[in-house]
Amino acid sequence: MFKKVIIAGIAALTIGSASAGCSTVGNYTSCSDGNTYSTFGNSTYGSNARTGSTWSQHTIGNTTFGTASDGSSWSHTRTSNGGFGYDSSGDAFSYWD
Secondary structure, eight states, rough: OOHHHHHHHHHHHHHHHOOOOOEETTTTEEEEEEEEEEEEEEEEEETTTTTOOEEEEEEEEEEEEOOOOTSEEEEEEETTTTEEETTTTTEEEEEOO
16 A cells, blocks of 8 residues: 555656756757757856746856846855855855765
8 A cells, every 4th residue: 555655646746747848959959848048168048938038157167157037146166075156146155065
């Protein structure tokens, strides 16, 4: 009985989760949910045709930074024993591995 409940729960999670189908040609990815992404070197630019939102992300060394779809910026720097940065709300964070 317990096995059936677990299997039924896993099946419900699997069936309930949807993902967008995407296809990539060169550096351009287009997804069925309206999202598109283009990667040039260490930079990725994205947009959503349904919402009109855009975003970007760039990596230089151990630091990744970008602009979220609402226009706010964020960054994350990875160190040898953790990382630090600020999120798109402007809140600083740091952590240790």
